[in-house]
Amino acid sequence: xxxxxxxxxxxxxxQMNREGILHQLRQEPRLSRAELAVKTNLSRxxxxxxxxEMIQExxxxxxxxxxxxxxxxxxxxxxxxxxxxxxxxxxxxxxxEMAVADMKGEMIAQRHARLKQPVDxxxxxxxxxxxxxxxxxxxxxxxxxVIGIGVGLPGITQRRSGTVSxxxxxxxxDLPVGREIEERLRLPVVLDNDVNMMTQGEFSGxxxxxxxxxxxxxxxxxxxxxxxxxxxxxxxxREASGEIGYMRIGDSPARRKGEFGVxxxxxxxxxxxxxxxxxxxxxxxxxxxxQQLIRLSGEGSAPAKVLLNEVYHGWASGIANMVSVLDPxxxxxxxEMLHLDEAGLDRIRELLLEWVPVVPDIRLAELRERAGLMGxxxxxxxxxxxxxxxxxx
Amino acid sequence: xxxxxxxxxxxxxxQMNREGILHQLRQEPRLSRAELAVKTNLSRxxxxxxxxEMIQExxxxxxxxxxxxxxxxxxxxxxxxxxxxxxxxxxxxxxxEMAVADMKGEMIAQRHARLKQPVDxxxxxxxxxxxxxxxxxxxxxxxxxVIGIGVGLPGITQRRSGTVSxxxxxxxxDLPVGREIEERLRLPVVLDNDVNMMTQGEFSGxxxxxxxxxxxxxxxxxxxxxxxxxxxxxxxxREASGEIGYMRIGDSPARRKGEFGVxxxxxxxxxxxxxxxxxxxxxxxxxxxxQQLIRLSGEGSAPAKVLLNEVYHGWASGIANMVSVLDPxxxxxxxEMLHLDEAGLDRIRELLLEWVPVVPDIRLAELRERAGLMGxxxxxxxxxxxxxxxxxx
DNA sequence: TTACTTTGTTAAAATAACTAACAAATTCAA
DNA sequence: TTGAATTTGTTAGTTATTTTAACAAAGTAA
Numbered sequence: 093x094x095x096x097x098x099x100x101x102x103x104x105x106x107q108m109n110r111e112g113i114l115h116q117l118r119q120e121p122r123l124s125r126a127e128l129a130v131k132t133n134l135s136r137x138x139x140x141x142x143x144x145e146m147i148q149e150x151x152x153x154x155x156x157x158x159x160x161x162x163x164x165x166x167x168x169x170x171x172x173x174x175x176x177x178x179x180x181x182x183x184x185x186x187x188x189e190m191a192v193a194d195m196k197g198e199m200i201a202q203r204h205a206r207l208k209q210p211v212d213x214x215x216x217x218x219x220x221x222x223x224x225x226x227x228x229x230x231x232x233x234x235x236x237x238v239i240g241i242g243v244g245l246p247g248i249t250q251r252r253s254g255t256v257s258x259x260x261x262x263x264x265x266d267l268p269v270g271r272e273i274e275e276r277l278r279l280p281v282v283l284d285n286d287v288n289m290m291t292q293g294e295f296s297g298x299x300x301x302x303x304x305x306x307x308x309x310x311x312x313x314x315x316x317x318x319x320x321x322x323x324x325x326x327x328x329x330r331e332a333s334g335e336i337g338y339m340r341i342g343d344s345p346a347r348r349k350g351e352f353g354v355x356x357x358x359x360x361x362x363x364x365x366x367x368x369x370x371x372x373x374x375x376x377x378x379x380x381x382x383q384q385l386i387r388l389s390g391e392g393s394a395p396a397k398v399l400l401n402e403v404y405h406g407w408a409s410g411i412a413n414m415v416s417v418l419d420p421x422x423x424x425x426x427x428e429m430l431h432l433d434e435a436g437l438d439r440i441r442e443l444l445l446e447w448v449p450v451v452p453d454i455r456l457a458e459l460r461e462r463a464g465l466m467g468x469x470x471x472x473x474x475x476x477x478x479x480x481x482x483x484x485x
Numbered sequence: 486x487x488x489x490x491x492x493x494x495x496x497x498x499x500q501m502n503r504e505g506i507l508h509q510l511r512q513e514p515r516l517s518r519a520e521l522a523v524k525t526n527l528s529r530x531x532x533x534x535x536x537x538e539m540i541q542e543x544x545x546x547x548x549x550x551x552x553x554x555x556x557x558x559x560x561x562x563x564x565x566x567x568x569x570x571x572x573x574x575x576x577x578x579x580x581x582e583m584a585v586a587d588m589k590g591e592m593i594a595q596r597h598a599r600l601k602q603p604v605d606x607x608x609x610x611x612x613x614x615x616x617x618x619x620x621x622x623x624x625x626x627x628x629x630x631v632i633g634i635g636v637g638l639p640g641i642t643q644r645r646s647g648t649v650s651x652x653x654x655x656x657x658x659d660l661p662v663g664r665e666i667e668e669r670l671r672l673p674v675v676l677d678n679d680v681n682m683m684t685q686g687e688f689s690g691x692x693x694x695x696x697x698x699x700x701x702x703x704x705x706x707x708x709x710x711x712x713x714x715x716x717x718x719x720x721x722x723r724e725a726s727g728e729i730g731y732m733r734i735g736d737s738p739a740r741r742k743g744e745f746g747v748x749x750x751x752x753x754x755x756x757x758x759x760x761x762x763x764x765x766x767x768x769x770x771x772x773x774x775x776q777q778l779i780r781l782s783g784e785g786s787a788p789a790k791v792l793l794n795e796v797y798h799g800w801a802s803g804i805a806n807m808v809s810v811l812d813p814x815x816x817x818x819x820x821e822m823l824h825l826d827e828a829g830l831d832r833i834r835e836l837l838l839e840w841v842p843v844v845p846d847i848r849l850a851e852l853r854e855r856a857g858l859m860g861x862x863x864x865x866x867x868x869x870x871x872x873x874x875x876x877x878x
Numbered sequence: 879t880t881a882c883t884t885t886g887t888t889a890a891a892a893t894a895a896c897t898a899a900c901a902a903a904t905t906c907a908a
Numbered sequence: 909t910t911g912a913a914t915t916t917g918t919t920a921g922t923t924a925t926t927t928t929a930a931c932a933a934a935g936t937a938a
Contacts, residue, residue, distance in 0.1 A: 102893060102926055105498050109895090126916055135896055140917065163915020164903040305722050317810070326714060328812025329698050330843050338809040338841045340802040341733065353809070353840070409733040413806045416731040416746070417710070419721025447746070448731045450723045495895055495924065502926090519885055528927055533886065556884025557934040883936075892927070901918075908910090 109134060110142050117152065117171040118196070124158060124166030143169060150175045173198065177233045179279070180468030181220060182244040182289065186211050189461075190223045192231050192238075193469040197297050201231040202465070213269075217276050224277060239476060240280035242468035243273060244289035282471045286464055287334065288325055290457075291318025292474070293467030294424050298459040303421040307414055308457070309336070311407070311427040315356045317414065341409045359406040361428050367402070371395040382431040404436060408443040415448050426457035502527060503535050510545065510564040511589070517551065517559030536562060543568045566591065570626045572672070573861030574613060575637040575682065579604050582854075583616045585624050585631075586862040590690055594624040595858070606662075610669050617670060632869055633673035635861035636666060637682035675864045679857055680727065681718055683850075684711025685867070686860030687817045691852040696814040700807055701850070702729070704800070704820040708749045710807065734802045752799040754821050760795070764788040775824040797829060801836040808841050819850035 112132045117123060125143055129136045146152040153172045157165040173194040181190045186209055191202040205223045207215055220243075228235060274281045284292075291308035300306040300320070308318040317334035319326045326333055335353075342358030357363050361381055368375045368385070373395055375384050385403070388396035411423060425432065432440075437454065444451045459466055505525045510516060518536055522529045539545040546565045550558040566587040574583045579602055584595040598616045600608055613636075621628060667674045677685075684701035693699040693713070701711040710727035712719045719726055728746075735751030750756050754774055761768045761778070766788055768777050778796065781789035804816060818825065825833075830847065837844045852859055 102498060105495060106894065124916070136917065137897090137919080138895055141894085160904050161915065162905055162913080164917075166916060319810070321714065321719060326811075329814040329845070330812055332812040332843045333810065335812070335842065336809050339806045340840065413732045414810055416729050417712070417727065417807055417810050418719075419723055419725040419728070421722040447733065449728065450725045452722070499925065517885070529886070530888080530928090531926055534925085553935050554884065555882085555936055557886075559885060879938100881936100881938085883934100885933080885935095887932075888930085890927100890929085893925085894923105895925105896921105896923075898921085899919085901916100903914100903916080905912105905914075907912085 106142070109138070110146065113139065113142055113146070114151065114171060117169060122155065122158065122168040122170055124168060126166060128169070171195070176237050176239045177231075178239050178469050178472040179224060179227070179241040180244075180465045180472070181223075181241060182286065182464040182468055183216065183246065184286065184464070185246075188216070188219050188223060189465055190220070190227060191465050191469065192227045192233060195239075195473065197466065197469050197473060199465075199469075200233070201227050203227050203230070213272070217272065220273065221276060238279060240282060240472040241273070241277060242282045242284070242289070242471040243269075244284060244286045244464045244468045245269070246286050280472075280475075282468075282475050284325075284467075284471060287316045287318045288327070289467035289471065290426065290459075290463040291320060291424075291467065292325060292470050293459055293463035293465070294426070294457050295320050295323075295467075296470040296474075297466045298463060299424045299455050299457055300422050303453075305418070305420045306422045306424060307334075307418060307420045307452075308424045308426060309411065309414075309429065311360060311425075311429050313360055313362050315353075315360050315410070319418065319420075321418070321420075336410060336414065339410055339413055341413070342406050355406070355410055359403060359410070364399070364403055364428075367399055371399055373399070380428065380431045382428055382436075386431075386433060386436070400436075404439045405443065408440045408447075411440065411454075412444055412447045415444065415450070415452060419450060420452050422453045422455070424455060424457050426463070430456055430460065432456065499535070502531070503539065506532065506535055506539070507544065507564060510562060515548065515551065515561040515563055517561060519559060521562070564588075569630050569632045570624075571632050571862050571865040572617060572620070572634040573637075573858045573865070574616075574634060575679065575857040575861055576609065576639065577679070577857070578639075581609070581612050581616060582858055583613070583620060584858050584862065585620045585626060588632075588866065590859065590862050590866060592858075592862075593626070594620050596620050596623070606665070610665065613666065614669060631672060633675060633865040634666070634670060635675040635677070635682070635864040636662075637677060637679045637857045637861045638662070639679050673865075673868075675861075675868050677718075677860075677864060680709045680711045681720070682860035682864065683819065683852075683856040684713060684817075684860065685718060685863050686852050686856035686858070687819070687850050688713050688716075688860075689863040689867075690859045691856060692817045692848050692850055693815050696846075698811070698813045699815045699817060700727075700811060700813045700845075701817045701819060702804065702807075702822065704753060704818075704822050706753055706755050708746075708753050708803070712811065712813075714811070714813075729803060729807065732803055732806055734806070735799050748799070748803055752796060752803070757792070757796055757821075760792055764792055766792070773821065773824045775821055775829075779824075779826060779829070793829075797832045798836065801833045801840070804833065804847075805837055805840045808837070808843070808845060812843060813845050815846045815848070817848060817850050819856070823849055823853065825849065 109132065113128055116128055116131045125139050126136060128143070129139045132139065143152060147154065151172055153170050155168050155170045158168045159165070173196040176195055177192050177200065178195065179190065179192055181188065186207045188205040188207060189202070190205070192200045194200055203223050203226055205219050207219050270281050270283045287308070287310055290310065294300050294308055295306055304323050306320045310316050315337040317336045319334050337356030337360065338353030339355040341355040344354045364381050365375065365377060368381065373388065373393070375381060382403070385396050385400045389400050407429065415423070441451065441454055457463060502525065506521055509521055509524045518532050519529060521536070522532045525532065536545060540547070544565055546563050548561050548563045551561045552558070566589040569588055570585050570593065571588065572583065572585050574581065579600045581598040581600060582595070583598070585593045587593055596616050596619055598612050600612050621631070663674050663676045680701070680703055683703065684699070687693045687701055688699055697716050699713045703709050708730040710729045712727050730749030730753065731746030732748040734748040737747045757774050758768065758770060761774065766781065766786070768774060775796070778789050778793045782793050800822065808816070834844065834847055850856060
């Protein structure tokens with residue numbers, strides 16, 4: 093695992109100031125030492141010294157001179173995004189998606205692999221290893237320059253111990269996955285579950301770029317949410333935050349042992365399919381249920397209209413509950429909700445305006461299937477505080 | 486307002502280390518310099534110097550010697566809780582409750598005042614001023630030794646600007662209350678709404694002492710919640726977190742303009758009274774509705790039983806929703822919920838076990854009407870990072 | 879009484895940031 | 909064209925804070 097390891101104390105200030113400079117340089121690409129001094133509230137000599145150090149390390153580069161503003165021309169500095177690289181990996185069913193990115197989170201190379209069935213821990217590790225080798229070869233990046241790897245796994249992840257408690261499809265159950273990958277790949281590992289990774293992805297490189305709190309809502313076979321508060325992923329006291337499938341929304345028939353949550357039961361893709369079947373609608377389980385409902389409604393089907401409205405109502409209720417509790421700045425909708433059309437989105441916004449006093453900015457996820465990978469990459473950058481550093485304002 | 490004002494940078498480390506020492510000393514009352522050095526990872530000379538400084542300032546005291554552990558006897562140090570004092574104040578309707586406390590949050594003197602009706606800003610300020618003078622005189626505390634005052638106000642508070650947007654009962658509407666109190670009392674002010682203050686109170690000196698995340702749920706004429714995550718109060722992006730009265734729980738009849746939230750409408754004290762009336766139950770509006778329902782149920786009233794069950798169900802649903810979203814370590818119930826008996830509490834716990842995968846520790850608030858005051862006091866200590874400092878672990 | 883421990887202090891060294899002063903490079907106006 | 913003003917970057921010396929090393933003070937135990 094990557095961790096800052098707050099060693100002693102006095103070097104800590106220097107580290108903070110270095111991060112402050114890098115942070116500014118990441119926000120605005122071309123700055124002079126003098127401008128950095130102003131923005132970081134450090135003295136010019138101090139900035140010069142730290143910059144010199146980081147140029148030696150390859151973290152920063154001088155890139156020509158800028159326009160004079162009545163005096164000597166400034167030497168412009170740039171954050172060298174190619175100094176190091178990070179790797180992201182996402183397991184999804186028997187598929188593995190993997191990418192190398194620069195330190196801005198920009199993808200350099202990407203590669204897909206299919207795991208052989210049935211998936212077990214060893215074959216997954218092997219796939220990771222091989223795909224990594226391929227990627228590094230293809231992008232011409234030296235292994236020593238890789239900072240770490242972020243891995244997204246389905247199921248609940250206990251990050252503290254690096255153990256995955258519940259990752260059904262990859263054959264990893266209660267294994268110290270983190271350590272295992274670390275040993276096999278000889279790279280620092282950041283582990284998290286898939287929804288958290290996607291959340292981080294949309295937050296740092298998608299719809300939520302720039303906001304400081306955000307809820308990422310995913311509707312698939314289940315319903316889950318990722319939560320970012322104060323620019324930090326919030327995981328809950330038992331890593332179970334955002335398990336919104338368990339909210340009490342919709343009909344709640346007598347629950348059988350070990351069954352899904354009520355919200356999920358009613359308004360996940362499977363839930364909606366069930367309702368459609370009960371209404372006698374002819375729907376294809378292979379195609380987006382929402383798209384089909386919208387089409388059927390457009391064609392005048394009364395039961396489709398009813399169900400579509402019910403779905404909007406259900407999803408909006410879920411959103412209303414989260415918004416009431418958290419008051420996030422933005423809500424990002426994903427999964428099946430990506431098929432919402434403008435009318436549907438407006439309907440949901442309309443319901444929320446009726447129900448809650450403050451409505452967040454609601455939008456669709458932008459990264460689609462790339463969200464997980466993007467998040468995995470950014471989780472490594474984040475762990476190194478190479479991203480979104482607070483700085484010494 | 487009190488704020489740390491991160492000036493330069495290098496003094497920041499010293500401040501951090503001082504706080505680290507104080508933090509340790511607050512956790513374990515009698516420690517030697519050598520022990521502090523170990524616990525804070527600072528060198529002994531450094532600890533000595535910082536301790537010396539703080540002894541001069543009166544923050545720390547030497548209190549005799551301890552047992553030898555094979556060598557020279559240690560000189561024991563103690564955090565001097567009486568070095569300074571803090572003041573807490575809570576407005577509630579036309580009542581003002583106020584107290585002085587030491588730096589451990591222990592109340593030294595307390596006093597009640599009734600504002601003259603109708604309440605306006607000026608009379609409230611006057612009451613604050615007079616009561617403060619009384620308290621200081623009674624407790625013999627010098628005004629210079631007061632660090633600041635925490636003020637709890639009903640309604641939504643915009644803390645950033647120190648403006649209260651909505652404080653119906655005190656006659657303060659859209660006024661920069663913070664600055665006004667600051668000028669009048671010549672003390673740093675920490676302002677917050679009443680639920681947040683109560684939450685902070687239960688967190689730092691009540692049922693939630695020691696946990697790192699907690700939800701405080703209050704049922705009165707409305708329903709609201711205070712949220713603590715990572716030992717910090719979470720306020721939301723527009724200071725509207727915990728407005729759980731707007732959750733979609735229970736019947737949702739057509740909402741009229743500007744009307745309450747659904748959850749609140751159904752399961753606040755007023756909501757339950759409405760339901761009781763509709764069921765033809767004879768209840769006294771002056772007495773706890775829950776107590777009456779429990780009594781009537783015990784006496785065999787069928788409609789009371791039905792309603793009581795509905796109330797448990799409704800409250801548990803609200804809790805389930807919050808727990809699904811937040812996964813807090815603990816849930817503290819307050820307001821009308823304080824009248825829950827063991828059977829009622831168990832019923833709620835039972836429902837939650839059925840509905841959500843992880844159930845937090847659920848308990849009743851311990852501080853009752855003192856919660857707000859306690860929170861006001863602790864909010865000042867917190868603002869000075871004299872409480873719960875992270876330290877240099 | 880002597881050897882060994884633990885605690886606390888002193889003195890010198892090490893870090894890292896700041897101030898002041900200045901050199902370098904450029905604009906602009908006389 | 910020249911010199912004053914301005915902005916950028918560096919050098920040198922000062923200050924603040926922590927660490928290391930050494931030692932004195934005060935015990936314990938054999």
